[in-house]
Amino acid sequence: MxxxxxxxxxxxxxxxxxxxxxxxxxxxxxxxxxxxxxxxxxxxxxxxxxxxxxxxxxxxxxxxxxxxxxxxxxxxxxxxxxxxxxxxxxxxxxxxxxxxxxxxxxxxxxxxxxxxxxxxxxxxxxxxxxxxxxxxxxxxxxAKDDSEYRALKAAHLANDKAVKAAFAALEEGVTEAEIVELIKSEYAAMGAALEFCSVCFGESGAFPHHTPGAAPLKRDMAVLIDTGCRLDGYPSDMTRCGYFGQPEDGYAEVFSVVEQAVQAALAAAKPGVRACDIDKAARDVITAAGYGDRFLHRTGHGLGVDIHEPPYIAANSDVVLKEGNVFSIEPGIYLDGKFGIRLEEIVILREDGAEIFSEMPRDMVHVG
The missing domain is CATH 3.40.350.10 (Creatinase/prolidase N-terminal domain)
Structure with missing residues (x-):
């Protein structure tokens, strides 16, 4: 033994x-x-x-x-x-x-x-x-056990601090790549390592898997940050969105639709529910608002030792979810040439529903 x-x-x-x-x-x-x-x-x-x-x-x-x-x-x-x-x-x-x-x-x-x-x-x-x-x-x-829950929670609290620091550091002329480096250094200060990071300014947010580069931040520009660290063997993952300066016309409306989709998926996420039903709850909100063809991916993925693992919260998944399952809820709307908005939470299923790991509000972040 x-x-x-x-x-x-x-x-x-x-x-x-x-x-x-x-x-x-x-x-x-x-x-x-x-x-x-x-x-x-x-x-x-x-x-x-x-x-x-x-x-x-x-x-x-x-x-x-x-x-x-x-x-x-x-x-x-x-x-x-x-x-x-x-x-x-x-x-x-x-x-x-x-x-x-x-x-x-x-x-x-x-x-x-x-x-x-x-x-x-x-x-x-x-x-x-x-x-x-x-x-x-x-x-x-x-089905995550208590030790895994504690590790995932700690990783997400570290992620919260790094993302808050990243938004606070936004200023005119800073580049996407520089914000990535800032996030990386914030992780390191907490004993965590960068798992992945996508910082998107303006129309770059319309690409769900944008690679950060030398694009400088300008006033009145949308910002999307999707990032995660690894701490004590377990990762975090979160997406928050906001604006540097004043939001352009339509941004607040789209943000509200995505937030409503997150809320609908959270309400649907209970033990015994199929993964496809959670996807449908989010997708129906976005489709009803007229943006169905701009929601380009599944609603979520499992997370544990791997940043992506089962269960997958997708329209073609009949997997029945169980207490202890951990997965993302991350609907998005992507408008080519304008901006993209994705709001992402990682949750663990409890007997009475979904518990969110992050403690950072999903409110639109307004800087400058």
């Missing part, structure tokens, strides 16, 4: 889920799945590394040169291999230890694993039936 308590609890939950789904083996590559389950995040290159989990055994196929670095994070057994030997014998020994040498076993593969790793494993098994992690590791990851 592992002496690492989080690993121990998550392995037990995974094995329960494996029994419920008739799964004989779960195989994870050097990915966020492996990090979530075991705390191990080894260097990933062409050398095969896997964590295999069966009902009575779990162990790593581990390149020998990475073993010492990985050992500090786990006491699960290693099956090491060296460059001059190759991984074949170590993989056979690991599979034998897992007790999975019979034919036609049910195997769950990490969908983010390198193809050559996955094929090596499948070739070593006898006619396996394979699927991906949606109903095992992915399902368990989607």
């Amino acid at each position: 592992s002496s690492f308590p989080v690993t121990n609890a998550r392995l037990a939950a995974l094995r329960t889920r494996m029994a419920e789904t008739g799964t004989d083996l779960v195989a994870l590559g050097p990915s966020s799945h492996m990090a979530w389950l075991s705390g191990v995040h080894p260097h990933g290159d062409e050398r095969p590394v896997m964590l295999l989990v069966a009902q009575d055994y779990a162990g790593f196929l581990m390149p020998a040169l990475n073993a010492a670095a990985a050992r500090k994070d786990t006491d699960l057994p290693f099956h090491p291999w060296s460059d001059d030997q190759g991984p074949e014998a170590a993989l056979r020994a690991l599979l034998e230890a897992c007790g999975v040498t019979a034919p036609n076993l049910s195997v769950v593969l990490d969908e983010t694993m390198r193809t050559d790793f996955a094929l090596r494993l499948l070739d070593a098994l006898d006619s396996p039936r394979r699927r991906f992690t949606e109903d095992t590791v992915g399902l368990l990851r989607a």
